[in-house]
């Protein structure tokens with residue numbers, strides 16, 4: 001996040017929806033964000049893959065990691081780190097308030 005951006009929280013989807021679908025894509029301002037339910041935790045990553053821009057929300061969760069449908073890069077959903085790659089997918093903080101998933105408007109860092 002740059003100094004000129006003010007971080008704020010944005011309400012997205014009901015947690016119950018995510019529990020059914022396990023993943024979804026939401027719009028947070030001008031950003032597309034991919035939400036994933038891994039175990040009982042919710043994670044939010046920018047939807048546009050840092051590699052070549054495919055939609056992470058069309059990927060799958062495999063062994064607790066997010067696998068991009070483009071070229072199968074595997075991301076840690078908590079840190080956004082890509083396995084065996086130098087690139088890192090931007091991640092957003094998440095909290096659940098009254099059964100609704102909220103994410104930060106801008107990624108961490």
Ligand code: FES
Nearest residue numbers: 049051052068070
């Ligand atoms: S676009 Fe995601 S791995 Fe290539």
